[in-house]
Amino acid sequence: MLPELVWKAPQELPIPVDLQNALGGPPFLARALYQRGITTPAQAQAYLYPQLYQPASPAHLPDLEKAVDRLYSAIRAGETIGVWGDFDVDGQTATTLLVSALLQAGGKVQYYIPIRESESHGIQLQALKRFLAQGIDLLLTCDTGVSAHDAVNFAQATGVPVIITDHHALPPVLPGAFAVVNPQRLPADHPLQPLCGVGTAFKLVEALYDLIGQKQASQGFIDLAALGTVADVASLIADNRWLVQMGLSQIRQNPRPSLKQLCADSNINIQRFNEEHISFFIAPLLNAIGRLADANPMVEFLNADDPQLISVRSAELRGFNEKRKLLCDQVFTAALDQIERDPSLLEGPVLILHHPAWPGGVVGIVASRLVERYNRLVILLTGEDLLRGSGRSMEGVNLIQAISAQSALLKSFGGHPMAAGLSLEKENLPAFRRAINEFVLQSAALPLPPPTLSIDAFLKIPEINLDLAAQIDRLSPFGAGNPSLQFALANVKLLSHHKLGSGGDHIEAVVEDSDQNTLRVIWWQGGNYSLPRGRFDLAFTLRASDYRGAREIQAEWTHARPLETETIEIQQPLATVEWLDFRQDAEPLQSLQSLLAANSGWVVWKEGMQSPPPSGCFRHQLKPAAGLIVWNIPTSWEAFNQAMNTVSPQKVALFANPSSPDTLENYLKTLLSLIRYRVNHQNGQATVEELSAASGQPDGMVRLALDYLSARGVVQFRQKELDRYVLALQSDFAKVELFDLQQRLRDLYNEVKAYQSTYLNLPMNLFGSIQ
Structure with a gap:
């Protein structure tokens, strides 16, 4: 799960005219320099051209x-x-x-x-x-x-x-x-x-x-x-x-x-x-x-x-670097495993983990990855009796200050506000964990606000070319103190994507704007994250590169911000619909048969495989009809409204038969059965919509569950096109995103259950006002 980022739009600043004229190029260059404290043409020249800079004695x-x-x-x-x-x-x-x-x-x-x-x-x-x-x-x-x-x-x-x-x-x-x-x-x-x-x-x-x-x-x-x-x-x-x-x-x-x-x-x-x-x-x-x-x-x-x-x-x-990568992945997976077994480790502002066999040379790298994931300070320790390790911080909290305040419990320590090393006796670990968490709670302004992402300019895809990249490169070298310029595209969608690297760690994606212009974007270390659905704003950096041996634009994915969900308009005025309530019916099947016998204009909407009607169709099979029978409890108001729009009924009969299993664990078993059937009988071909309707859960739940089962090593899938998959079963077990995915699954499952409880108890006179 990616950390939350708050986007900050480009600021309107009083850029001196002489600075803009001296620089030339797009206005965002002068604005970026001005924000970095470069406010005069002379300062700009010294910043851009090292031969004009006078280093200190x-x-x-x-x-x-x-x-x-x-x-x-x-x-x-x-x-x-x-x-x-x-x-x-x-x-x-x-x-x-x-x-x-x-x-x-x-x-x-x-x-x-x-x-x-x-x-x-x-x-x-x-x-x-x-x-x-x-x-x-x-x-x-x-x-x-x-x-x-x-x-x-x-x-x-x-x-x-x-x-x-x-x-x-x-x-x-x-x-x-x-x-x-x-x-x-x-x-x-x-x-x-x-x-x-x-x-x-x-x-x-x-x-x-x-x-x-x-x-x-x-x-x-x-x-x-x-x-x-x-x-x-x-x-x-x-x-x-x-x-x-x-x-x-x-x-x-x-x-x-x-x-x-x-x-x-x-x-x-x-x-x-x-x-x-x-x-x-x-x-x-x-x-x-x-x-x-x-x-x-x-x-x-x-x-x-x-x-x-x-x-x-x-x-x-x-050779050493390949070994380092392997060890980092192993320690990272082991750290997630500890957190999964004991979620209370995340209750304080400082996450401290220990394993005697972790190689000390990589714990600092893994700590940085955990900081990004959990938005808190992280200290990883290794060793049997004398524990040694590394810590990483985030903006707003001075790590070395927090560690040095516990010097009575430590053998040694040193470092910076953002990174530090330390050693201590194992017997002091519980006291150290309590003390440093208390110190950070008392000394830092917690909870820390989510990190911000400052956008330097919104661009249009046709504006992105090698000339623009050359202008941007004038401000390089980029790094701490001189961050890469962040650009954004508004209202794009994902056209295609595939994973890169031997382990699928990275993603190459193609995004498309509303005018059907496309841009290839590389998402480094994005292989374990879920891609956005629907339309979104994309933040990215931009440089020229020799990727694939040719000089070309390289856009690098920074963050995606989903667009606000559009309100679904109800085409049929719901207040004119005749509502029939069978939600508490003790004999729903008998009532269904009576309705169908009395009138042939009904279409029966079914969800999931828990209690299917004698006949019926899934949500993507619905067609206009005079009457709609809602046989199973829908998964969301959005699904309910979409069905109403498609069918445009004059009459609606509401039933309340279960659409999916009563627990998340049983739902996953049901989904696996559907996948197994697709693998054995349909060459693994499936769409999210089909799996969603057959399992009685929203599309988002199916996507998340597929990610989870893939992380568990139970299912493999590749995406032929958006929301269409080729599935396969496997037996390996991997735990890279397991804890986060499991928690997100449970949260979404609980949201569906909460909606279904509302559906069961909502007075009939309110159904006509639901938007």
Whole structure:
């Protein structure tokens, strides 16, 4: 089930005329820049063209000049500099950048990236002791260290000064390192404040190379800064935006052999390389090895020019990434299983799940998926006695603040407002679950309002072309702080769709507007969600791509908003109809026979197979007649009114025989019997309308039940056209959407039951006023 989104229409803003004239292009471009705080032509030029942007001086970073002087002294004295990194892409690229830059500057360098499975994030003391034993004279961290008080104290006590470069949240007291270079020490509005780990490392190298008279040479590492910045989902504003713009340009013009190979493996045209290729192709590959194995070889790989080594390593990365996908799906399914068995887990604002066998390298990814699904904070933990895990938050709740408030129950923790890691003893888990839920309830404005989706412009399908995509691309790179422009189509319908990917994870759909113009749309990760029925508004992003090897428009599905249901007009004035009430009749069959014997102008409407009349027709078989006999209880007022419109009767006889089984479970058994019959006797061919009438439930219930039975692994179906299926039976069991589908089924089933109760008890004189 997709989370609720509240659409915000494009705002009318006082866009300066000179800004619009300087930009040109469609008006929504100037509006988007204005909303991002770009209000003058000069600001716009610097935003769009990186060569016109003036990046901030590295010297603005506290302790940076002190750190650079110490590194320069170490290089001149021949001291061994030990670079301590981290295993995510930010950490890998920061480590690679520092190692490469220091070696190129004439330094002696060793490096170490912790093994996630055994060490987790940070600087574990035993691993540090082994590293320092290699003759390290100066310890330089990247993307880590700002909370490593014990490790820093140990190193400095043994005579090894420590320079920390990090970007994570500052602790109440900084470690006693020689220098702590962290952009979080700057004011929130400083252009360097959003730097991530590799961005901070780049500014350090930029200053070092300026000191040794090679400032221009430092730009050779800017591709690594771009790669890590995008992968870490850093805010793409100010200097971060400039770093990524320049880095992407360098990758397109002069790519590292390793990146060139990864792009070739993913069929990416390197000359059109952009931030999306990092986010969806390159970063997952590099992250996979950091999550599941040893990321240290990535430093050599990213710097390599040996084709054989690059080929072997890139194949390893693809293998690790496939394993990562499988593990994510397994943990996600197991998490849903826990929630299905114990729905009370969803009662608080923080969902906390634990399983001793979950691989720690993927729990953060799965936590993000659960946040999207349940619109609440999520923490997933693994381990037997000492539990380790990751948490993810949503806008409006500071996760690291909520976790740090429970520090008395924790062994360690660290992170950001939106993502954090932690460890605790298993015996403290119940108390931690209670305490963090209470903290969030008291400190956050709950319940949080549903997230919003700001629409930048409503478009018409004929307006969508490569020229428009080129205009949109002027605002790239997109990401945090500079979100993709969101467009919308009004009043479209689904023309066709099919699933993409080996597991059917994605959907390619074709939508059609009221003028029969069509647009192909890709819905990434949409394979497990229900598609909208009827007419709807579609929100989407738009870019040009080389999908299928040709330059073309790529529209990507964001959200669908159903149109308000139109009121059904009753063609026959119901007040003139003669109503006959047999709903409480003890002998309904006898009364039916009497009606039919007295008058041949009746048509009998039947629903379901529970108590069929001797003769009759389903809703889609009805035709005009003088009289309508409603034999079974209808499933909704809409179905009732449609029948009245079709038949246009002068007389209506109301009976109240059951149309479907008395429980949801029995209804599903009935539907399975109908499917089995279709498979065995009609080659699996069926329409939603036929299954709906035969099972005595609304069309929406049938669609939802088919999705549910498919998720259970009981039924397979493919859609030949809208609402026409080819069905098959299977025995595998899968549980991807099970819990949500089951709950939605039960809710809809209860709605039908509530309507049928109203039908049974409504006074006859009110039937004529039903709309």
